[in-house]
Amino acid sequence: MNSITLRTIDKSLLPQVLELDRICFDGLWTEEGYQREIDSPNSELIAITIDNHLIGYGCFWAIVDEAHITIIGIHPDYQRQGLGKLILLALLDRACQREMKHATLEVRISNRSAISLYEKFQFKVAGQRKKYYADTGEDALILWRGGLQTADSQNMLKEKWLEIRDRLTQQQRTLRDPDTLLTIEKTSLTNR
Numbered sequence: 541m542n543s544i545t546l547r548t549i550d551k552s553l554l555p556q557v558l559e560l561d562r563i564c565f566d567g568l569w570t571e572e573g574y575q576r577e578i579d580s581p582n583s584e585l586i587a588i589t590i591d592n593h594l595i596g597y598g599c600f601w602a603i604v605d606e607a608h609i610t611i612i613g614i615h616p617d618y619q620r621q622g623l624g625k626l627i628l629l630a631l632l633d634r635a636c637q638r639e640m641k642h643a644t645l646e647v648r649i650s651n652r653s654a655i656s657l658y659e660k661f662q663f664k665v666a667g668q669r670k671k672y673y674a675d676t677g678e679d680a681l682i683l684w685r686g687g688l689q690t691a692d693s694q695n696m697l698k699e700k701w702l703e704i705r706d707r708l709t710q711q712q713r714t715l716r717d718p719d720t721l722l723t724i725e726k727t728s729l730t731n732r
């Protein structure tokens with residue numbers, strides 16, 4: 541079985557993070573920007589690696605009781621395999637652990653795949669920011685997921701975990717979670 545690892549991003553992953561940022565977002569943040577996130581107690585940066593090779597990552601800022609998701613990117617060679625869902629699940633699980641009550645983010649209005657991913661986790665459109673993206677002048681949709689601490693939300697995360705786990709099993713993959721980023725029930729995980 542192939543194993544994939546969910547882990548917190550630290551300095552050792554920084555060169556790969558910059559490379560994946562370039563591939564997924566055409567260079568969104570600088571090295572200094574990522575270093576600030578790594579150093580900030582209010583930022584959560586999560587990676588998916590295979591054999592120490594970064595294939596996906598995500599980040600949120602904890603602002604009072606709101607998790608502001610700033611980035612989710614999966615390497616194009618690994619997209620459509622359920623890994624975007626895994627990163628989003630891990631971010632929301634960590635947001636719950638940090639006692640966040642809501643999650644929010646901005647997404648390009650044309651980014652159908654990302655919007656569809658967020659809708660599957662019950663994010664709803666809360667507004668629109670006109671000409672938010674300087675490069676294209678495109679609008680951003682503001683998506684919002686309330687009630688993170690409710691039983692309904694916890695059940696939704698468990699259901700998503702079961703879907704993801706089944707998908708990984710079909711792909712003959714196991715998941716390692718050495719930093720214990722997922723707290724939802726995870727019967728087939730190893731914490732080594």
Ligand SMILES: CC(C)(COP(=O)(O)OP(=O)(O)OC[C@H]1O[C@@H](n2cnc3c(N)ncnc32)[C@H](O)[C@@H]1OP(=O)(O)O)[C@@H](O)C(=O)NCCC(=O)NCCS
Pocket residue numbers: 564565611612613614615618619620621622623624625626646647648651652653654656657658660
């Ligand atoms: C958006 C992104 C993170 C999705 O990652 P992924 O690993 O492909 O996502 P998953 O395989 O977990 O798919 C999750 C859901 O997203 C949606 N989705 C993903 N790719 C899609 C596509 N090409 N077309 C339509 N829907 C898509 C589907 O709803 C999918 O659910 P399903 O598998 O049940 O149909 C990935 O496409 C990406 O990194 N894009 C570039 C960076 C980006 O735009 N990030 C979001 C910025 S807000």
